[in-house]
Amino acid sequence: MKQATSQQRPYQEVGMMLRSMIVDKNYAMGARLPPEREIADMLDVSRTVVREALIMLEIEGIVEVRRGAGIFVVRIPGNEVEKEGEKEGEESSVNQCNDAGPFELLQARQLLESNIAEFAALQATRDDIIKMRRALQIQEQDLVSDEHEVGDMQFHLAIAEATHNSMLVELFKQSWEWRVNNPMWIQLHRHLKDTQYRKEWLGDHKQILAALIKKDARAAKLAMWQHLENVKLRLLELSDVDDINFDGYLFESWPLHEANT
Structure with missing residues (x-):
């Protein structure tokens, strides 16, 4: 795992990696991601950081963590070709908050x-x-x-x-x-x-x-x-x-x- 910048906490960087993984590996809606332990080994981070990243993605509505069942993709993250108007709207909402x-x-x-x-x-x-x-x-x-x-x-x-x-x-x-x-x-x-x-x-x-x-x-x-x-x-x-x-x-x-x- 790359060292996190001063602007990002480790879980935020792991969250970005997981977003990219979902897109790059063409995960479909409803697909199950690898378990926490496997993700932690793959990214060479602690399971706690992975858990934090998953909470962040769950809040964003990208994944759903189902106890005893696994981690499932419920929304595909936006990519670089998002409509500019949508991005501006999101930024405006965040800035307002x-x-x-x-x-x-x-x-x-x-x-x-x-x-x-x-x-x-x-x-x-x-x-x-x-x-x-x-x-x-x-x-x-x-x-x-x-x-x-x-x-x-x-x-x-x-x-x-x-x-x-x-x-x-x-x-x-x-x-x-x-x-x-x-x-x-x-x-x-x-x-x-x-x-x-x-x-x-x-x-x-x-x-x-x-x-x-x-x-x-x-x-x-x-x-x-x-x-x-x-x-x-x-x-x-x-x-x-x-x-x-x-x-x-x-x-x-x-x-x-x-x-x-």
Whole structure:
């Protein structure tokens, strides 16, 4: 594998390689890709990086990872002959999202994901709960290996999927993609040097899961809201409040605890 540039993380470079592989090897829609271990050996990277890349491609709607079945192509990546108008439209959409500040993104996530968690508590199946438990195990492994937030993403995605509503899943994926590509969010996260905050958020996740297992919709909603409130408070500590781009005062958290009293 080529060394990643300073502008790209390893999983992003692996994601680009997988996109090219799908196109170059003429994979058809519905075709199954090699398993994670084989991809990791082929590209000489860790399975964790491959997993991160697959999550990225799953968010983009290129692959679908089916537990126990494999990795399947669900959309062929665009190539160099894409229509210029489509590319401009996509770039415009991404740029518009990147204009949002991290606290505006968090406010939107609180409103969206707290309600997703509430609904998921009523809809979640045994398989959904198992998927969430696996995501927490991956998150714990990420803490040990000091890898990026693979388990974090998988846990939130598993909750969205537990609603069994494809539109809610797509809304979540889109919001996460905006977060990943948001320059201000990336800049803030560079200041998080230790893993203590990730341990705290793992504890939040366990509280959310406990509420989901009990099918306690209100507790699940409040636990998700509080988790994202904790994320906001941590980021506030790291923010330059005098920066003209600081948006923490403009997009305060929705007072869910007051609305439910």
